[in-house]
Amino acid sequence: MNEFQDKTIKCVDCGEEFTFTAGEQAFYQEKGFTNEPKRCKACRDKKKAQREETRRD
Numbered sequence: 001m002n003e004f005q006d007k008t009i010k011c012v013d014c015g016e017e018f019t020f021t022a023g024e025q026a027f028y029q030e031k032g033f034t035n036e037p038k039r040c041k042a043c044r045d046k047k048k049a050q051r052e053e054t055r056r057d
């Protein structure tokens with residue numbers, strides 16, 4: 001079993017650094033996601049909100 005460590009990643013959208021936590025890394029691996037997140041939570045939430053906005057019509 002892998003030991004995960006918190007990792008700092010720079011958001012591609014806003015340039016802010018955010019933490020990809022050990023718990024999230026374990027979750028990603030469990031789900032079979034091979035890509036690390038590229039955006040901080042704020043930008044992901046914004047993207048998600050935009051998607052929901054465009055889906056409206």
Ligand SMILES: [Zn+2]
Binds near residue numbers: 039044
């Ligand atoms: Zn961001």
